[in-house]
Amino acid sequence: MIKDIVDFYYFSGTGNTLLVVKKMRDVFTQEGIQVDLHKIEDSNPEDMDLNHTIGLGFPIAEMSTYNFVWKFIKALPETTLTTEIFMVDTLAGFSGGMVGPLREILKKKGYFPIGAKEIVMPANIFYVPDKDTCQEKVEKGLENAEKYAQDIIHGRSKWGRVPVLSDAMYYASITGLKLTETNLNQKLLRLETDEEECNKCGICYKLCPVDNITMEDEEYPKHDFNCEYCLRCTSFCPRGAISCPVNYKGKTYHAVKAKEFLK
Ligand SMILES: Cc1cc2nc3c(=O)[nH]c(=O)nc-3n(C[C@H](O)[C@H](O)[C@H](O)COP(=O)(O)O)c2cc1C
Structure with a gap:
């Protein structure tokens, strides 16, 4: 069981991640879990309450995520409280597997990774689908977000290591290499x-x-x-x-x- 307060830190460029994060918040709230949303761009990792469960939400960008999001993650305080942490990212189709390296970073800091999920939403770059396709993808994405939140609540979620390109992406992410x-x-x-x-x-x-x-x-x-x-x-x-x-x-x-x- 997760703690009854979740601090959910997220970044969303064009709204997909925000929709997913809000859907998850609604599911948690219905189950009596308090969720406070925090924009990563306005948050200081030093102010985190490590007695709460921590959520991280962000979009995939260049098979990784934005450097300022990485900067935030890398600045998360170390914890001796085995603080539970889960993540969700949204993407158009291929993430490159940053979930694995992220898990290692957080484990080294003392966190207890309880769940990771990648949720496909409409592409906001290169080829933006037509309105109906976007709507279908959003609906499907939000169904997945709802299911994921239920899985976290009932202890069914997992944070596995996705091997695809992980080490290369880890290197790219850490060094801030972005085309x-x-x-x-x-x-x-x-x-x-x-x-x-x-x-x-x-x-x-x-x-x-x-x-x-x-x-x-x-x-x-x-x-x-x-x-x-x-x-x-x-x-x-x-x-x-x-x-x-x-x-x-x-x-x-x-x-x-x-x-x-x-x-
Ligand atoms: C600069 C940039 C790079 C992206 N790179 C990827 C990528 O490597 N793989 C992928 O599946 N989607 C990629 N996307 C698509 C986004 O991850 C996807 O649309 C996401 O849901 C956007 O979330 P947001 O609306 O919360 O910003 C990229 C988008 C941008 C703007």
């Missing part, structure tokens, strides 16, 4: 604001989890070279003014409203 973060890609795949379309509403600036977008008074948003490609800025821009050069026909995706993520 999108190379200087070349920061230039080639640059997310930029089209000043003719932009109405300076500032939503992109408020949404960026890594403060890569700045806006001086009355100026257009400026994108720096530290983008992690979570795609929030392009996905939620109400004017479609931020182009995403990697998305098929520039089609963007979001599963929730921007207000869920506004600072």
Whole structure:
């Protein structure tokens, strides 16, 4: 049985992970377990209460996850309380198996891994499916999230080691090697604001989890070279003014409203 308080730390770029995390919270709550949601981008690992069960939720990016999410995970405090921990990631189809290395990192810190699950949701990059396909995938993903939460509650969940590419991904994750973060890609795949379309509403600036977008008074948003490609800025821009050069026909995706993520 898990503890009756769960602190669920999550990051979600375009809403898939948030939907999954909220579905799991609802299932836990129905079973009398209190769940507090914490945005990773606003949380300090040092403030964690290690007497609670800890949840981690994040999207797969480049067969790993975003570097700032890794940074958070690597900064989790060591525990002597065998703090229970579970994880969920959302992905479009192939994760590369980061679940295994993550388990090792957490075990070394003294945590007790009780469950890991990868949940397929619509792709938010390269090829965004049509609306009906997205809806089907979301429904199926949320069914899986519900089942996973039940499995955690009833002690049926497992955190196995997925061997595919794990060691390579572990290396890539630890060293922060991400194609999108190379200087070349920061230039080639640059997310930029089209000043003719932009109405300076500032939503992109408020949404960026890594403060890569700045806006001086009355100026257009400026994108720096530290983008992690979570795609929030392009996905939620109400004017479609931020182009995403990697998305098929520039089609963007979001599963929730921007207000869920506004600072
Ligand atoms: C930069 C980037 C890289 C991605 N890489 C992968 C990947 O390697 N494998 C995969 O299955 N999905 C990949 N995806 C798709 C997302 O993992 C998937 O759509 C996820 O559910 C998005 O979650 P979010 O809406 O919470 O951000 C990637 C998405 C982005 C933006």
